[in-house]
Amino acid sequence: MVYVGGVVLLMVFTIMLARESVMKPLVNTVRAPFVSGFFAVLVFLLLFLSIKHVELKSSELSKDYEFLPSLIFKTKYVLPFEILSILLLVAFIGAVLISRRD
Amino acid sequence: MDFQTLALVSLFSPFVSFWIIGVFIRKWGRFSAYVSIFAVFVSLLASSVMLLNLEHLKEPVIKNFLWLPAKENQIYFGIFLDNLSIIMLFIVALVAFAVQVYSLGYMDTETPPSLGRYYAYHSLFTFSMMGLVLANNILEMFVFWELVGVCSYLLIGFYYYKPEAARAALKAFWITKLGDVGFITGLLLLYFKFGNLDIHYLIHNPGILKGLGALGSGILLLIFCGAIGKSAQFPLHIWLPDAMEGPTPVSALIHAATMVAAGVYMVSRLFPVFVEFPDVMWVILILGSFTAFFAATMAIVQDDIKRVLAYSTISQLGYMMAGLGAGSLFAGFFHLFTHAYFKALLFLGAGAAIHAVHSNSIWDMGGLLKRAPVTGITFLIGVLALAGLPPLSGFFSKEEILVYVFNYENKLPFIFLTITVFLTAFYMGRAYVVAFLGSPRSKHAEKAHDPDFSMKFSLILLAIFAIFAGFYAKDIHHFLEVVFHKKGEVSHPSFLMYLSVGLGLFGLLSSYYIYSRALYIAQNASTKFSFIHKTLIRRYYIDDLFEWVYRKILLLLSGFAGWWDRHVVDGIVNWIIYSTARIGRSLRTIQTGVVQDYMIYITIGFILLIVIVFGRF
Amino acid sequence: MDLNALLLLSIILFSFGIYGVLSRRNALGILIALELIFNSANLNFGIFSKHFGNPEGILTIIFGIALTAAEVVLGFAIVILLFRLRKTSQADEVNILKG
Numbered sequence: 054m055v056y057v058g059g060v061v062l063l064m065v066f067t068i069m070l071a072r073e074s075v076m077k078p079l080v081n082t083v084r085a086p087f088v089s090g091f092f093a094v095l096v097f098l099l100l101f102l103s104i105k106h107v108e109l110k111s112s113e114l115s116k117d118y119e120f121l122p123s124l125i126f127k128t129k130y131v132l133p134f135e136i137l138s139i140l141l142l143v144a145f146i147g148a149v150l151i152s153r154r155d
Numbered sequence: 156m157d158f159q160t161l162a163l164v165s166l167f168s169p170f171v172s173f174w175i176i177g178v179f180i181r182k183w184g185r186f187s188a189y190v191s192i193f194a195v196f197v198s199l200l201a202s203s204v205m206l207l208n209l210e211h212l213k214e215p216v217i218k219n220f221l222w223l224p225a226k227e228n229q230i231y232f233g234i235f236l237d238n239l240s241i242i243m244l245f246i247v248a249l250v251a252f253a254v255q256v257y258s259l260g261y262m263d264t265e266t267p268p269s270l271g272r273y274y275a276y277h278s279l280f281t282f283s284m285m286g287l288v289l290a291n292n293i294l295e296m297f298v299f300w301e302l303v304g305v306c307s308y309l310l311i312g313f314y315y316y317k318p319e320a321a322r323a324a325l326k327a328f329w330i331t332k333l334g335d336v337g338f339i340t341g342l343l344l345l346y347f348k349f350g351n352l353d354i355h356y357l358i359h360n361p362g363i364l365k366g367l368g369a370l371g372s373g374i375l376l377l378i379f380c381g382a383i384g385k386s387a388q389f390p391l392h393i394w395l396p397d398a399m400e401g402p403t404p405v406s407a408l409i410h411a412a413t414m415v416a417a418g419v420y421m422v423s424r425l426f427p428v429f430v431e432f433p434d435v436m437w438v439i440l441i442l443g444s445f446t447a448f449f450a451a452t453m454a455i456v457q458d459d460i461k462r463v464l465a466y467s468t469i470s471q472l473g474y475m476m477a478g479l480g481a482g483s484l485f486a487g488f489f490h491l492f493t494h495a496y497f498k499a500l501l502f503l504g505a506g507a508a509i510h511a512v513h514s515n516s517i518w519d520m521g522g523l524l525k526r527a528p529v530t531g532i533t534f535l536i537g538v539l540a541l542a543g544l545p546p547l548s549g550f551f552s553k554e555e556i557l558v559y560v561f562n563y564e565n566k567l568p569f570i571f572l573t574i575t576v577f578l579t580a581f582y583m584g585r586a587y588v589v590a591f592l593g594s595p596r597s598k599h600a601e602k603a604h605d606p607d608f609s610m611k612f613s614l615i616l617l618a619i620f621a622i623f624a625g626f627y628a629k630d631i632h633h634f635l636e637v638v639f640h641k642k643g644e645v646s647h648p649s650f651l652m653y654l655s656v657g658l659g660l661f662g663l664l665s666s667y668y669i670y671s672r673a674l675y676i677a678q679n680a681s682t683k684f685s686f687i688h689k690t691l692i693r694r695y696y697i698d699d700l701f702e703w704v705y706r707k708i709l710l711l712l713s714g715f716a717g718w719w720d721r722h723v724v725d726g727i728v729n730w731i732i733y734s735t736a737r738i739g740r741s742l743r744t745i746q747t748g749v750v751q752d753y754m755i756y757i758t759i760g761f762i763l764l765i766v767i768v769f770g771r772f
Numbered sequence: 773m774d775l776n777a778l779l780l781l782s783i784i785l786f787s788f789g790i791y792g793v794l795s796r797r798n799a800l801g802i803l804i805a806l807e808l809i810f811n812s813a814n815l816n817f818g819i820f821s822k823h824f825g826n827p828e829g830i831l832t833i834i835f836g837i838a839l840t841a842a843e844v845v846l847g848f849a850i851v852i853l854l855f856r857l858r859k860t861s862q863a864d865e866v867n868i869l870k871g
């Protein structure tokens with residue numbers, strides 16, 4: 054939920070700010086789309102080639118493990134979960150702190 | 156007491172004295188002097204005993220110890236006692252003793268630490284010279300050769316605060332070193348060819364060098380180069396006149412009687428080997444006789460009495476070499492024997508005169524015979540001996556040389572030597588007349604008087620030897636026969652005797668006439684022949700030649716070194732600096748500050764990572 | 773489903789993300805493209821979790837999403853600050869770290 058909210062907010066602001074952007078790119082510092090396209094394609098090819106002949110045996114994810122994520126919370130992953138929540142708290146507080154207006 | 160012990164006592168007594176004075180008692184000037192004089196007196200006693208018992212020495216005494224161990228061709232140092240070395244040892248001890256006693260009086264104005272230093276050097280020199288005489292190995296002789304050179308440097312530059320003295324000392328060292336380069340090259344060649352530098356062995360097997368043909372005579376010539384330097388033969392004679400900057404007793408000991416005689420001694424020691432090579436002997440002969448003539452021409456225009464004697468020494472050394480080169484060990488060595496006494500005497504007498512008038516120039520002296528009779532008479536004895544008048548010692552030795560040189564097929568050396576007889580007598584007569592006869596030519600000369608006891612003692616001692624040494628010619632000849640036996644007969648034409656005596660007398664009388672009665676002749680001659688006069692005074696410009704060559708080489712080398720430093724060394728450093736700056740400048744452009752560029756770099760890194768880790772596609 | 777096809781999807785998303793990061797001028801646009809990359813990575817986790825039947829993969833996805841959210845928030849805050857200071861949101865105009 055938090056995540057979706059965050060991303061949605063991000064997109065809204067982008068659209069808002071995109072109007073204000075002056076279409077005046079500094080050509081000499083912005084890499085033309087070709088360069089970035091080239092690198093993107095290169096990365097794609099690389100990864101594609103690396104998984105081409107991958108043969109991995111699979112095993113089924115048993116259905117009755119639907120509840121088990123909540124069970125796992127009560128085993129060894131409790132601590133990271135708690136820390137993660139603290140992390141989110143810190144991040145929000147930090148964001149607010151950074152963007153204070155004074 | 157056997158010979159070996161006596162020799163070792165004689166050798167090490169001054170050595171011990173050197174250490175004692177040098178380390179402990181240098182600041183007590185006069186006490187150091189007494190220690191040193193005592194030490195050399197002990198040496199004198201030991202060598203006299205050996206000399207007087209020379210009859211009983213049947214076999215040479217050899218004592219070696221291993222000095223340079225090696226798998227093969229070891230080098231042994233040791234002493235080689237035979238008739239020749241014992242006689243030479245005696246000469247050294249006697250003159251050293253006389254000079255050290257004399258120095259007590261002459262150096263009386265020196266401060267005690269300075270005096271201690273002086274006598275320490277004297278002791279070291281006596282030890283080194285004796286070591287050279289007794290050496291049984293050419294390398295050992297070379298070691299002592301260098302030591303003697305060092306002592307000469309130290310003593311010439313004794314008044315180190317005088318720049319001329321410092322320069323003269325350095326010049327002496329350099330020029331003799333130049334000769335030593337030849338010496339050590341010959342020595343090394345000898346070692347590499349035969350692995351044996353033993354003198355005793357070489358003397359008894361002189362033929363081994365002949366097997367090398369031209370290389371053999373080359374080696375001998377190179378070794379002789381050392382003698383050219385040390386005994387001031389042409390062209391390495393230039394250091395000796397400048398060496399007069401040292402104290403006069405030093406000049407007497409080192410540059411008249413002993414050190415400069417080391418070259419002659421070396422040739423005498425190796426005489427059986429030299430004799431096998433007639434071309435080397437010819438070189439020695441012609442060089443010696445030319446040097447004798449050449450130096451005598453320069454002596455006639457000198458005003459400094461010590462310089463007159465210095466050129467005289469060079470000239471007489473040439474005589475000795477000529478005698479050796481003509482094939483007679485006796486002639487050359489006997490002249491060394493007599494020359495040591497009368498030349499030392501002359502120097503000490505000159506020192507007394509200098510001490511009296513506080514000046515070296517003969518034109519500041521005059522009338523000294525009347526005022527300082529002991530000095531005047533002993534000096535006269537020296538002059539007559541040098542001029543070769545009988546029955547003084549110089550006559551016997553000089554005549555002997557003339558005989559052998561005359562018998563040589565090429566007459567040129569004989570002509571040189573004969574003219575030199577006249578010149579020798581002339582310049583000595585000139586010096587004597589101007590310095591000792593006539594009326595005083597300066598304020599000091601009027602108040603001149605005889606020196607005190609220590610100086611008088613040495614003068615008289617040496618005068619006695621100068622007079623009587625000649626009578627031992629027969630004995631010395633006999634002793635030296637054992638060392639080297641001369642084959643064949645030489646003719647002794649009696650006209651030679653009359654010739655040499657006649658020329659000597661003529662030289663003396665003409666100089667007497669010119670310089671006491673007809674001074675105008677000399678002055679006219681110097682103006683009319685001013686070119687010759689100037690050339691002689693400027694020593695034939697040979698010193699200037701040496702200096703010019705030296706300067707050219709030095710400037711060349713330093714110019715090159717400077718160029719190298721400025722362009723090559725600094726060039727490399729500057730290039731490194733420039734390249735670093737350039738690389739840095741170009742690398743900086745990567746930092747554009749734009750985030751997306753950095754993203755590209757990250758992507759590139761990511762790609763590389765994938766490629767390297769998962770290499771297979 | 774075919775594993776390779778799913779992985780291909782993930783890879784396509786990733787490549788688009790890379791392209792977007794490298795070529796967008798707007799700072800927020802870059803952030804969105806970054807989101808794309810993160811999502812493709814999370815998708816990858818999910819694919820493999822299902823394939824191997826390992827529930828820990830799903831847990832990783834949950835953590836990943838949470839972290840992504842935090843990162844988005846902070847990135848956004850930084851861009852706002854940047855906008856205030858530099859009056860621009862163009863990535864190429866912010867080059868004071870040049871040289």
